[in-house]
Amino acid sequence: MMATILVNALLFYLAIGVLFAIAFVIVGVGKIDDGALGAPWFFRLLIFPGAIAFWPYLLSKWIKGNNYD
Amino acid sequence: MSVKYASILWNRQKKRYDLAMLILMVIYLATFSAIQVVFHPNITVDSLIIRSTATLSFIMLHIILIIGPLSRIDERFLPLLYNRRHLGVTMFLVAFVHGIFSMNLFHNFGAVNPLLSVFTSNPNYASVSQYPFQTLGFFALLILFLMAATSHDFWLKNLSPKIWKTLHMLVYVAYALIVMHVVLGVLQQETSPVLVGLMVLGMLMIIGFHLWAGVLEGRREAVFSAKESFIKICRVEEIDENCAKVVIVQEENIAIFKYEGKVSAINNVCKHQNGPLGEGKMVDGCITCPWHGYQYLPENGCSPAPFTEKVTTYDVKVEDGYVFVNPNPHPEGTAVEPATI
Numbered sequence A: 001m002m003a004t005i006l007v008n009a010l011l012f013y014l015a016i017g018v019l020f021a022i023a024f025v026i027v028g029v030g031k032i033d034d035g036a037l038g039a040p041w042f043f044r045l046l047i048f049p050g051a052i053a054f055w056p057y058l059l060s061k062w063i064k065g066n067n068y069d
Numbered sequence B: 001m002s003v004k005y006a007s008i009l010w011n012r013q014k015k016r017y018d019l020a021m022l023i024l025m026v027i028y029l030a031t032f033s034a035i036q037v038v039f040h041p042n043i044t045v046d047s048l049i050i051r052s053t054a055t056l057s058f059i060m061l062h063i064i065l066i067i068g069p070l071s072r073i074d075e076r077f078l079p080l081l082y083n084r085r086h087l088g089v090t091m092f093l094v095a096f097v098h099g100i101f102s103m104n105l106f107h108n109f110g111a112v113n114p115l116l117s118v119f120t121s122n123p124n125y126a127s128v129s130q131y132p133f134q135t136l137g138f139f140a141l142l143i144l145f146l147m148a149a150t151s152h153d154f155w156l157k158n159l160s161p162k163i164w165k166t167l168h169m170l171v172y173v174a175y176a177l178i179v180m181h182v183v184l185g186v187l188q189q190e191t192s193p194v195l196v197g198l199m200v201l202g203m204l205m206i207i208g209f210h211l212w213a214g215v216l217e218g219r220r221e222a223v224f225s226a227k228e229s230f231i232k233i234c235r236v237e238e239i240d241e242n243c244a245k246v247v248i249v250q251e252e253n254i255a256i257f258k259y260e261g262k263v264s265a266i267n268n269v270c271k272h273q274n275g276p277l278g279e280g281k282m283v284d285g286c287i288t289c290p291w292h293g294y295q296y297l298p299e300n301g302c303s304p305a306p307f308t309e310k311v312t313t314y315d316v317k318v319e320d321g322y323v324f325v326n327p328n329p330h331p332e333g334t335a336v337e338p339a340t341i
Helices: A003-033 A042-052 A055-064 B013-038 B046-074 B075-082 B084-107 B114-120 B134-149 B152-161 B161-169 B171-184 B191-221
Strands: B223-226 B232-237 B245-251 B254-259 B260-268 B279-284 B286-288 B315-319 B324-325
Touching: A003 A042, A003 A055, A003 B114, A042 B134, A042 B152, A055 B152, B013 B046, B013 B075, B013 B171, B046 B075, B046 B084, B046 B171, B046 B191, B075 B279, B084 B114, B114 B134, B134 B161, B134 B171, B134 B245, B152 B161, B161 B171, B171 B191, B191 B232, B223 B286, B232 B315, B245 B324, B254 B324
Parallel strands: B223 B245
Antiparallel strands: B232 B324, B245 B254, B254 B260, B279 B286, B315 B324
16 A cells, blocks of 8 residues: 555656656756856756656756856 | 867777777677577567666676776776766666666556556556566666766756765675565566576675775775875885875875876875775876876876866975975965975
């Protein structure tokens, strides 16, 4: 029972992460890091898996707005 | 560094590195498969893939863990370190193939979700010989995924170097999980002394090289504790041309470089991945990190334009053939007049 809940929670987290990551690599990445503005699509593909895993952290950075160094 | 991101920072050396890695991987997979077919003529393709990717990724993980201390012991191994992240990502992909094929072969035949089946099909969590060892492999693979997914410099900057480094230090947890995965898994069925011996040898090599490098590093770093403004460090000739002497003074980790008749001191810790700048050399007038080639000007601790990394700098002087350094750091990127020899 516990395993079912945890696995379903993980799958739910990943499903949201995939949706977020699509928007993030298209729009969001350039909002939080100026080094990503105009970066090639292969770069966006490379950071896609990480965006799925770390979507809550990236979402909070995106909401806070531009924080270029 | 801090300019527009490239997808993959390839250069001639890294391409040769990757090509050599791929050739060796193909040779290993072909040799291992041939031996398996000879000794197990009825082996299925799935089993062959699971076994070959398991052993290959485990060997690659050993190499990855040994490269770091090996390059600190002998700088001739440094070229192996420069492209370790490609080796790491490739190792994860090989381990991922192992995980997917294992899950498909052992957990994809019922109505239960295969991922759920990994955790529930074998409930003998209290047993050693029957332990559901695949769960350990799952968590190791999860760590390796997080590391591979964050291997690009984008993540180093946006997660912060401290979090990024902590995340990537989890490779040692992954290694421990994989060792347990092997011990509670394959070694419960195949008790060949050769397999056990190879695994113990691998563990001893990893532990031994780390201890060896730690002892050497401790000897190289002179530790000073004085309250004077300038501390006498060493004679000028004790520092090789275009190289540094690393000292720790009042908890400041300082690299003192000698070059072109001058001496400069900057913080020893690279802004990229905390690499030891003092173990690097001067290349084209810049202090060059031995880990990934990040560069800093010795006079001000700044990366050359257009890059923006900065480290702290220190006052330094040369008197009567001795090098003195003031351990009170200037703010990052502050220009300091080099001492003339």
